[in-house]
Structures are given as C-alpha cells and as structure tokens.
Amino acid sequence: MKRTIAALLVFALLTAFEPAVQAAQTGREASAAPSGVTINVYNWGEYIANGEDGSMDVNAEFTRRTGIGVNYTTFEDNESMYSKIVSGGASYDVIFPSDYMISRMIAERLVQKLDFRNVPNAGYIDKAYRNLQYDPKNEYSVPYAWGVVGIFYNKKYVKEPVNSWSILWNEKYAGKILMFDNPRDAFGIAQKLLGYSFNSTDPREWDSAAALLEEQKPLVQAYVMDQIFDKMSSGEAWLAPYYAGDAATLVDENPDIGFAVPTKEGTNFFVDAMCVPSSAKHKKEAEAYINFLCDPEVAAANMDYVGYSTPESAAKKLLPKETQENPLYYPPKAIVDKSEVYVNLPQDISLRIDSLWAQVKMGGAGQSGTLVAVLAGFLLVYIGIVVCKKIKRRRELR
Amino acid sequence: MKALSRLYAFLVFLFLYAPIAVLVVFSFNDSATKSRSVWSGFSLRWYQRLFGDRMLLDALSNTLLIAVAAAVAATVLGTAAAIGINGMNRWAKRFVMNVTNFPMVNPDIVTGVSLMLLFVFASRFLGNSLGMASLILAHITFCLPYVILSVMPKLRQMDPNLYEAAQDLGCNPFSAFFRVVLPEVLPGVVTGLIMAFTLSIDDFVISYFTSGTTQTLPIFIYSMTRKRVSPEINALSTLLFGAILALLLVINVRLSRDKKPGKAETGGIGI
Numbered sequence: 295m296k297r298t299i300a301a302l303l304v305f306a307l308l309t310a311f312e313p314a315v316q317a318a319q320t321g322r323e324a325s326a327a328p329s330g331v332t333i334n335v336y337n338w339g340e341y342i343a344n345g346e347d348g349s350m351d352v353n354a355e356f357t358r359r360t361g362i363g364v365n366y367t368t369f370e371d372n373e374s375m376y377s378k379i380v381s382g383g384a385s386y387d388v389i390f391p392s393d394y395m396i397s398r399m400i401a402e403r404l405v406q407k408l409d410f411r412n413v414p415n416a417g418y419i420d421k422a423y424r425n426l427q428y429d430p431k432n433e434y435s436v437p438y439a440w441g442v443v444g445i446f447y448n449k450k451y452v453k454e455p456v457n458s459w460s461i462l463w464n465e466k467y468a469g470k471i472l473m474f475d476n477p478r479d480a481f482g483i484a485q486k487l488l489g490y491s492f493n494s495t496d497p498r499e500w501d502s503a504a505a506l507l508e509e510q511k512p513l514v515q516a517y518v519m520d521q522i523f524d525k526m527s528s529g530e531a532w533l534a535p536y537y538a539g540d541a542a543t544l545v546d547e548n549p550d551i552g553f554a555v556p557t558k559e560g561t562n563f564f565v566d567a568m569c570v571p572s573s574a575k576h577k578k579e580a581e582a583y584i585n586f587l588c589d590p591e592v593a594a595a596n597m598d599y600v601g602y603s604t605p606e607s608a609a610k611k612l613l614p615k616e617t618q619e620n621p622l623y624y625p626p627k628a629i630v631d632k633s634e635v636y637v638n639l640p641q642d643i644s645l646r647i648d649s650l651w652a653q654v655k656m657g658g659a660g661q662s663g664t665l666v667a668v669l670a671g672f673l674l675v676y677i678g679i680v681v682c683k684k685i686k687r688r689r690e691l692r
Numbered sequence: 693m694k695a696l697s698r699l700y701a702f703l704v705f706l707f708l709y710a711p712i713a714v715l716v717v718f719s720f721n722d723s724a725t726k727s728r729s730v731w732s733g734f735s736l737r738w739y740q741r742l743f744g745d746r747m748l749l750d751a752l753s754n755t756l757l758i759a760v761a762a763a764v765a766a767t768v769l770g771t772a773a774a775i776g777i778n779g780m781n782r783w784a785k786r787f788v789m790n791v792t793n794f795p796m797v798n799p800d801i802v803t804g805v806s807l808m809l810l811f812v813f814a815s816r817f818l819g820n821s822l823g824m825a826s827l828i829l830a831h832i833t834f835c836l837p838y839v840i841l842s843v844m845p846k847l848r849q850m851d852p853n854l855y856e857a858a859q860d861l862g863c864n865p866f867s868a869f870f871r872v873v874l875p876e877v878l879p880g881v882v883t884g885l886i887m888a889f890t891l892s893i894d895d896f897v898i899s900y901f902t903s904g905t906t907q908t909l910p911i912f913i914y915s916m917t918r919k920r921v922s923p924e925i926n927a928l929s930t931l932l933f934g935a936i937l938a939l940l941l942v943i944n945v946r947l948s949r950d951k952k953p954g955k956a957e958t959g960g961i962g963i
Contacts, residue, residue, distance in 0.1 A: 334905040339915035340922070344747060351746070366747060367907040368915035382812050383822045384904040520920045527730055540919065547723075547730065 332363035333387040339368040343599035350595035387580035397428040398638035405569040412581035415588035423605035435567035439602035444555040456554040472534035475517040477651035486559040504650040539602030563633035719926035738927040751912040762831030763889040770839025804901035822904025830902040839884035846880035
C-alpha cells in the first residue's frame with residue numbers, strides 16, 4: 295500500500311513538472327512568433343548586431359518582418375559547434391561554421407543543399423567569395439563575414455616594419471610575444487614561414503612546422519585567444535597574431551597599437567558562412583533567415599557592429615566612409631590574392647596535428663609517460679588510503 | 693609567530709578574493725571599448741547595458757528557471773529518499789548511500805556525457821529534442837545527492853519514537869509526517885534546497901552537454917571567449933556574487949544556530 299502511494303506520488307510529481315516546463319517554453323516562443331514557427335540559430339558569440347549602441351537588433355527585426363521566432367544561441371569555436379550537431383542532441387536550423395568546418399560537414403553530410411530560389415539576396419554576394427575551395431559549387435553555404443589574420447604590434451616597442459611572420463621569432467621580443475591557442479592558426483603561421491600550404495597533406499611538412507613552433511616556444515609569453523585584447527592594450531605583450539576584424543576595438547583603445555598583414559609570406563583568409571544542418575526541422579524558415587541576413591542593409595548593420603568584413607559590395611557601400619577605406623577591414627587586393635583558405639584535412643593528418651600541437655604546448659615528447667606515472671601514483675595512494683580505512687573500520691566494528 | 697600566521701591567512705584570502713575584487717572593480721569601469729584591464733573612471737554603464745541585453749537576460753532567466761525547478765524537485769525527491777533510506781536496515785542503508793553518493797565524486801564531464809547520451813537515446817522515442825526539460829532533469833539528478841546528504845543527519849538526530857507517538861495521539865501517517873517529522877528535519881531540508889539552487893546556477897559542464905538548443909548563462913558567457921567577454925558580464929557576475937554570498941551567509945548562520953545546544957531541537961524551524 296505504502297509503496298503504491300509512493301510510486302503514485304513520484305509519478306504525479308514528474309507529470310506535474312513536464313507541462314509546466316513546456317508551458318514556460320511555449321510561452322516564450324509564442325510571444326516571439328505569431329506564426330508558431332521558431333528557428334534555432336547557432337552562431338559565434340558576439341557575432342551579430344543586438345541593438346546595443348544604436349545598432350539594429352537583427353533577430354528582433356527578423357521576427358518583426360516575417361513573424362518567425364528566433365531562438366538564438368552561441369558557440370565559442372567550430373569544434374564545439376560540430377560536436378553538438380554530431381551528438382544529435384540539438385536540432386538547429388541555421389549554423390555559422392568557418393571554411394574548413396564547412397568542407398568537413400559537407401563531406402560528412404551534416405549540412406544540406408540550399409534552395410537558392412528562397413535566398414534571392416545571395417545574389418548580392420561578390421564573385422570573389424563564391425565557389426571557394428571549401429564549397430566549390432556553392433551549394434551548401436552563403437558567406438556571412440570574412441577576414442584575414444595579421445599581427446598586432448605595439449608601436450612604442452616595435453620600431454621595425456612588420457611585414458613578415460618571422461618577427462614572431464625575433465629574440466629581441468622574447469617574453470612579449472603571444473601566439474594563437476588553436477592548432478590550425480598556430481601551425482598556419484609556421485607553415486607560411488616555411489613556404490608550405492595550410493592544407494598540406496604531407497605529414498613531414500606538419501612535423502617541420504611543429505619543430506618551428508617548438509623553437510619559438512621559449513620566446514612566447516602565452517598561448518591565448520581573447521586575452522590578447524587585455525594583454526595588448528595594457529602593454530603586457532607587444533606582438534600578437536589575431537583576426538583583423540577585432541583590430542578596430544584594439545586600435546581604438548590604445549593608439550600605440552598597430553596592425554599589419556605580413557605581405558612577404560601571405561596569410562590566412564577565413565570565411566564564416568551560413569549553412570542549414572541536415573537535421574534542421576524548418577528549412578524554409580532557415581532559408582528566409584539567411585536571405586534576411588544577406589539583405590545589404592542588414593549585412594551592413596551586422597558588420598558595422600561586429601567589425602568583420604562583409605562579402606557584399608552593396609553592404610560595404612552602406613558602411614561609414616572610414617571603415618570602407620580602412621585597410622584593416624578591406625585589405626588591398628594584393629594581400630587577399632596572396633592569402634589562402636583553410637580546407638578540411640584527412641583524418642590521419644588532423645590526428646597528427648592534434649598530437650603535434652599537444653607536444654608543442656606541453657614541451658617535448660615523453661610528457662605523456664610522466665603524466666601516466668603521476669596519475670598511477672595518485673591512484674595507488676588513493677587505493678592505499680581507502681584500503682587502510684576499510685581495514686580500520688572493520689577492526690572497529692568487531 | 694602570530695604575525696606570520698596572520699600573514700599566511702591574509703595571503704590565502706588575498707589569492708582567493710583578489711580575482712573577484714578585480715572583477716567587481718572593472719564592472720564599474722567607464723570604458724567605451726569593453727576594456728577589462730585599463731581603468732578609465734567610474735560609471736554604471738555596464739549595469740545599465742546589462743538590463744538592455746535581451747540575449748543575456750534570456751540566458752539568465754533560463755538559468756534561474758532551471759535552478760528553481762531543479763532545486764524544488766530535488767528537495768522534494770531527496771527528502772522523501774532520505775526518509776526511506778533512514779528506515780532501512782544497516783546494510784541496505786550503507787549500500788544505497790554509496791549509490792547516491794557516487795554522482796558527487798563522479799567527474800562532471802562523465803555525468804554530463806552520459807546524461808546527454810541517455811537523453812538523445814530517449815528523445816528518439818519521445819520525439820522531444822533536448823532543451824529546457826532535459827536540463828531540468830539533469831540538474832535534479834546532480835542536486836539530489838546533496839539534498840539527501842543534508843537531510844540525513846537531521847533524521848538521525850530525530851527521536852524515532854516521535855513519529856509513533858504522533859500516530860498514537862491520533863495522527864494518520866500523512867499528518868504525522870507533515871506535523872511532526874517535517875518540522876523536525878526542516879533545517880536540513882532548507883539547507884539542501886539552498887545548496888541545490890546554488891549548485892544548479894553554478895553548473896557549466898553538465899549543462900553544456902544536456903542543453904540542446906537552450907542556452908544557460910555560463911554557456912552564453914563561455915561562447916563570448918573568441919571575441920571578448922563584455923564587462924556586462926562583470927556587472928552580472930558582481931550581482932550574482934552578491935546574491936550567492938547572501939545565500940551562503942544564510943546557510944552558515946543556520947548551521948551555527950543549529951549547533952547551539954537546546955535551540956536546535958525546538959527553534960530550528962524559522963529561517
């Protein structure tokens with residue numbers, strides 16, 4: 295009797311919660327979407343105009359014009375976005391992967407072909423950003439923003455011209471150099487310096503790039519991503535490679551900071567594009583959203599806020615004059631021509647990169663051996679303590 | 693010697709609280725460019741911005757909704773479980789306590805991934821994708837052992853004859869529970885509730901895997917790290933820090949009040 299009551303209570307509790315939760319969810323969605331459809335959008339963090347500083351609140355505007363609600367969430371890098379899509383835990387309608395991730399997702403059939411009749415505004419995209427290596431026939435993706443990688447430097451301390459990646463290997467600046475904390479970008483710099491392609495499939499080239507990075511390691515203050523803003527503006531570091539789109543904030547903050555794209559070896563040219571995952575539930579609405587973001591007015595508002603570069607000439611014309619003429623945002627054609635896009639690499643190469651990168655960051659091989667030894671030691675001590683306690687307790691019980 | 697130990701204690705507190713102090717100070721920074729390292733005067737601009745940022749407020753309200761729902765559910769289930777466990781014989785009790793304690797020592801990432809796999813598997817049959825519901829279920833799961841752990845000692849302290857006495861005096865089992873047992877263990881229940889609430893707000897790893905298309909505050913903040921974390925987050929963290937500090941103070945005051953002899957038995961009901 296007691297048990298049936300308990301079981302009933304648990305059941306009642308569970309059922310009482312479920313509708314409440316659903317009501318809370320649908321309540322929020324309903325307020326956003328009169329048409330009843332809400333699309334799930336997954337973008338980079340801080341990568342869309344949100345109404346701050348008098349910018350356009352893009353998502354709200356989309357809902358206002360189309361009646362489609364937007365559940366907008368954000369990710370911090372391509373890999374975590376990828377794992378979320380692969381795990382099947384979430385069904386997104388629009389995602390914003392970068393170039394190499396797009397080619398990987400196409401190869402693994404995680405994204406689907408777009409119906410470009412529903413995306414007429416894709417016609418505004420300039421020729422230069424269509425049919426790029428990662429999506430050669432331009433069937434799966436519509437570019438959102440692009441940029442190049444360059445070097446930030448503190449003009450007070452770095453007097454020589456910054457035109458080659460080799461400055462990051464200059465011992466004069468030992469301890470004042472920052473490096474990317476992700477393998478693709480870090481290796482890319484070493485590869486360009488050695489004259490290789492970013493997308494090399496020759497393992498020996500990756501090995502020698504890793505050797506070059508290990509050589510640089512004693513000079514590097516830290517491997518960081520967003521911390522470069524603080525470290526550069528406070529003068530703690532003098533040289534740091536980063537994405538050009540973020541240049542403006544840094545330069546505004548500290549007029550001593552300059553930005554240069556190494557013209558000698560060339561650089562990375564990256565594109566973040568919009569795709570629709572194969573698991574999307576609202577493809578039509580997703581295409582409407584992509585179409586909306588391609589509207590030159592919206593694209594201009596977005597790029598004005600985000601600081602990256604738009605692939606649409608029509609949108610570029612709507613930006614402030616200083617931005618249009620600023621080589622930080624729109625580098626001269628010579629630089630763009632000399633730069634290269636990342637493409638997805640074969641499995642064995644990407645595994646090799648991961649282990650090489652771990653080696654570079656941990657400082658030499660043999661580290662994993664010591665790590666295992668230390669862990670085993672901890673485990674032994676722990677087991678010892680547990681066993682001792684058990685024996686003691688057993689004695690006490692007797 | 694005394695000076696040395698004072699210095700040591702001071703250093704410990706310095707290292708513990710300096711980062712938080714910096715965070716609080718820079719939440720008042722009057723910088724137009726989101727700087728987190730260059731001080732340029734006092735302003736409340738980021739607090740103002742904070743309350744105008746729809747995405748951030750959405751994430752915050754998700755987090756709070758989940759925390760409240762999970763804390764309440766975990767407290768109800770946990771209290772019931774604790775009473776059941778308390779009535780078991782010694783071996784069964786020890787076994788069940790070990791089983792319930794296991795999730796606490798289990799690394800978050802293992803809990804997170806396994807819950808995600810379970811939810812993905814279940815969603816195939818239920819046709820519901822991951823989101824708010826799965827987040828709440830996951831949070832109930834990891835809060836439960838803490839509630840049980842804070843209610844158990846109170847039950848052990850209680851005189852088991854009280855329940856029977858109540859029944860002798862005319863209570864049926866239900867009213868005996870609500871009139872006698874519950875008031876007796878209430879301090880433990882409230883502590884468990886507060887603990888579950890703070891743990892749920894704090895959680896990143898488990899939410900990260902079970903969130904589906906819902907975004908909680910920690911995940912939202914983490915996704916800013918490629919660009920830069922806005923000082924709005926400093927402002928919000930300052931507010932959250934204050935709130936959690938207040939909660940912790942409440943817990944500690946309660947704990948110390950319970951320890952006072954005599955008072956715990958009679959006066960432990962009020963907060």
